Amino acid sequence: MRLSNVQDLEKQRQEANKAKAGIKKTILVCAGTGCLASGAAEVAEAFRKEIKDRGIDMKVELTVKTTGCHGFCERGPIVTFLPSGILYQHVSPEEVQEIVEKTVISGKIIKELLYRDPKTKKYIEQYSEIPFYALQTRIVLQNSGQIDPASIDDYLTVGGFSALAKSLSMQPEQIIQEVENSGLKGRGGAGFPTGLKWKALANQPNGRGKFLVCNGDEGDPGAYMDRSVLEGIPHSVIEGMLIGAYATGATEGIIYVRNEYPLAVKHLNIALQQARELGLLGENILGTGFSFDINLVKGAGAFVCGEETALIRSIEGKIPEPRQRPPFPVQKGINAKPTVINNVETWANIPIIIEGGAKAFAKIGTKNNSGTKIFSLVGKIRNTGLVEVPMGITIKEIVDDIGGGPVGKAKIKAVQTGGPSGGCIPAERFDLPIDYDSLTEAGSIMGSGGMIVMDENTCMVDIAKYFMNFLKDESCGKCFTCRKGTQRMYEILDDISKGKGTLEQLDLLEQLAHVVKDTTMCGLGQTAPNPVLSTLRYFHNEYIQHIEKKHCQAGVCKELITYSINENCTGCQACVKVCTQDAITGQKKQRHVIDTTKCIKCGACRSACKFEAIEVV
Amino acid sequence: MVNLTINGLNVSVEEGTTLLEAAKFWGIPIPTLCHLDGLSPYGACRLCVVEIGEGPKASLVSSCTYPAEEGLKVRTASSRVIRARRMILELLLASCPQSKTIQDLAAAHGVCQQRFKQEYEDCILCGLCVRMCEEQMMAKAIGFRSRGENRSIGTPFDIKSDVCRLCGACMYVCPACQLRCTFNEPEKTICGSGQNLRPPCLEKEQFDDMMCYMDPCVACEIQKQNKQ
Structure with missing residues (x-):
């Protein structure tokens, strides 16, 4: 059914609300990619079957909904119950019968499935009371995990498209002013004020066509906010894109998403289809005469496509190579037409700004950095997952409070922000507020929001080498300094990690890093040396150790370490079983020995040992 | 007309002029490798970087692609520019030591050593041949393939192109890989246009260690490798 005006939209919403209110209980099964990987699809299926077998009416009594990501991916599959608000973690299909019997029907709680706070050792029933959630400010992700992403009606019940209705009653200039006043900065990483970008697009002459692009080419290892x-x-x-189009006079929209995100592509296609059916996309939207449509373009997975000029070329069907700016995309973008490119998260922020007003939005976060930012918190930390926090929060709060601190006994040493071209921030600087300026000052970048936590078992030379390896493969290769510079930096780092490095090479590395930063054309090359420069700045002693003492403190660089077994060994033979090279010998209940000529330093014995008897020197 | 300053000199140029063209017009030299009049600017070699802007916002941009802007302050030989250029030349020397063009440029900039591991590549991927083939010869026989360190120039699947007319223009414009088209493995050549031109030392066994003006000579190096 096509909605012909705003009243129709409200009617549709009321109907959806009514249908939702008619259902007494709902089981929400997280079906984001993380939970699906740990078996959420089977869990949801088991719930549906169990309910059907019991003859419960799915339309009145109890329904099962598969939702988007809850963010707490480490604990997946996650199941929440409405209206009680109970959250169960690590749910398996075998437990479903018991859950339905005890929790859903009798209202009893199964303690083993609850989240247990590692600090207080208490079981927490309520979703909202788990520290991981309680300490976040979920605005953008508020509805993720609460609604079915494949249902537009579900989105309407949480106030969906009311911001669109509101903006259609406003003047385009007013909307742009509102976005400008909100202080929203691009969430893709560079932090350019969104309002200014929109204003520039609105000022371009109409008639030739204007493009809006949603940049969903998320390529950072370990990041999955978008x-x-x-x-x-x-x-x-x-x-968000509809509001942007109305405000700027854009005529065509493109969502550029990686083909490696099949679920995102699927859900987007469903959502676009549903919006078209309701007349929220296409000609004469809600009877206002405003027309706009969005197409999906799938990227082939080149990291550089996240850079806007490369993305434009990719959409045009050419090799993704960045080009010189100016002319900026807003002057000459796709097919030489004015184009505005915003990140997925930026677009998702727009309805919130219009709905709640710029003032309310600007109150969140700090003065020059308003709103929230989603980070994907990964690495050597207890609670990995997606977190949404207000700007200006300190790294310490994210790592210690939301993240729950380190997993093992090793202390946290650094946090890497901003993906492969970001930098490492040491633990001494964890009181640093997270905003665009502070991170840049500390030698890192906000990036799209990756946050990798590293503990003392991480070697910083190795980390720099890892990221340089990634970048030398993913550089588009156009700029000589980026292509060759990343290769040469990798070469030097490789030498250092193998104990073959010299102090002269270290100087050369630093000089080269500065030149690469200075002389490349696009953001990829300009930020590519960050892993090297930030580790050199904060962990210089580790480099010196590798070069002068041929010693890797973290025990990572294989050429510089040897494994041995100390007197803690109880002779349990656990290490003997896992060693693929038969390098460990010894009688039961006697101290074992590692044959260093056979040892390939894979670390399997170290992980298997329960007595900390394997030493790495 | 657009007014800007280049090295403190107030100049005005027509709108749409690049910084490189402006500097050239006013007699200020900027070294280039991937630029050729008549071909569209590409900005790959980065040798033509100049410093623009002031204070903390000052940055380096490639002058061949950056348009002249009103009130822009350009420095073509600041210490930052020279430092960058020398490092770029050092990187070039480390990869393609056999190119006379690169050797001359390095000498002109006082770069007498390179501190990286020596490589003997025969292409700096400046893209002059690709643009020549497409824009002047209207053939589009060759193009860039792959990305990052695997990037190379050639035809799809290394099959001899149907649209190549063996004109040799790609060879003619090449600043670095003068021998690329005369490679001793014909199936690996770009277009095959220069196959009849073989470096003399390849033919003659007795000139095994012959040193031409190119030091080391790529042909000799290849022959040495083949023998091993």
Whole structure:
């Protein structure tokens, strides 16, 4: 059914609300990519079957909904119950019968499935009381995990498209002013004020066509904020783009998403189809005469496509190579037409700004950095997952409070922000507020929001080498300094990690890093030396140790370490079993010995040993 | 007309002029490798970087692609520019030591050593041949393939192109790989246009260690490798 005006939209919403209110209980099964990997699809299926077998009416009594990502991916599959608000973690299909019997029907709680706070050792029933959630400010992700991403009606019940209705009653200039006043900065990493970008597009002459692009080419290793938004709340991105189109006079929209995100592509296609059916996309939207449509373009997975000029070329069907700016995309973008490119998260913020007003939005976060930012918190930390926090929060709060601190006994040493071209921030600087300026000052970048936590078992030379390896493969290769510079930096880092480095090479590395930063054309090359420069700045002594003492403190660089067994060994033979090279020998209940000529330093014995008897020197 | 300053000199140029063209017009030299009049600017070699802006916002941009802007302050030989250029030349020397063009440029900039591991590549991927083939010869026989360190120039699947007319223009414009088209493995050549031109030392066994003006000579190096 096509909605012909705003009243129709409200009617549709009322109907959806009514249908939702008619259902007494709901089981929400997280079906984001993380939970699906740990078996959420089977869990949801088991719930549906169990309910059906018991003859419970799915339309009145109890329904099962698969939702987008909850963010607490480490604990997946996650199941929440409405209206009680109970959260169960690590749910398996075998437990479903018991859950339905005890929790859903009798209202009893199964203690073993609850989240247990590792600090207080208490079981926590309520979703909202788990520190991981309680300490976040979930605005963008508010509905992710609460609604079915494949249902536009579900999005309407949480106030979906009301921001669109509101903005259609406003003047385009007013909307742009509102976005400008909100202080929203691009969430893709560079932090350019969104309002200014829109204003520039609105000022371009109409008639030739203007493009709006949603940049969903998320390529940082270990980062998946955009994926979760597109999977969990695809409609909010569409709504944001509709508002942007109305404000700037754009005629065509493109969502550029990686083909490696099949679920996001699927949900986006469903959402676009549903929006078109309701007349929220296409000609004469809600009877206002405003027309706009969005197409999906799938990227082939080149990291550089996240750079806007490369992305434009990719959409045009050419090799993704960045080009010189100016002319900026807003002057000459796709097919030489004015184009505005915003990140997925930026678009998802727009309905919130319009709905709640710029003032309310600007109150969140700090003065020059308003709003929230989603980070994907990964690495050597207890609670990995997606976290949404207000700007200006300190790294310490994220790592210690939300993240729950280190997993093992090793202390946390550093946090790497901003993906492969970001930098490492040492633990001494964890009181640093997270905003665009502070991170840049500390030698890192905000990036799209990756946050990798590293503990003392991480070697910083090795980390720099890892990221340089990634970048030398992913550089587009156009600029000589980026292509060759990343290769040469990798070469030097490789030498250092193998104990073959010299102090002269270290100087050369630093000089080269500065030149690469200075002389490349696009953001990839300009930030590529950050892993090297930030580790050199904060962990210089580790480099010196590798070069002068041929010693790797963290025990990572294989050429510089040897494994041995100390007197803690009880002779349990656990290490003997896992060693693939038969390098460990010894009688039961006697201290074992490692044959260093056979040892390949894989570390399997170290992980298997329960007595800390394997030493790495 | 657009007014800007280049090295403190107030100049005005027509709108749409690049910084490189402006500097050239006013007699200020900027070294280039991937630039050729008549071909579209590409900005790959980065040798033509100049410093623009002031204070903390000052940055280096490639002058061949950056348009002249009103009030822009350009420095073509600041210490930052020279430092970058020398490092770029050092990187070039480390990869393609056999190119006369690169050797001359390095000498002109006082770069007498390179501190990286020596490589003997025969292409700096400046893209002059690709643009020549497409824009002047209207053939589009060759193009860039792959990305990052695997990037190379050639035809799809290394099959001899149907649209190549063996004109040799790609060879003619090449600043670095003068021998690329005369490679001793014909199936690996770009277009095959220069196959009849073989470096003399390849033919003659007795000139095994012959040193031409190119030091080391790529042909000799290849022959040495083949023998091993």
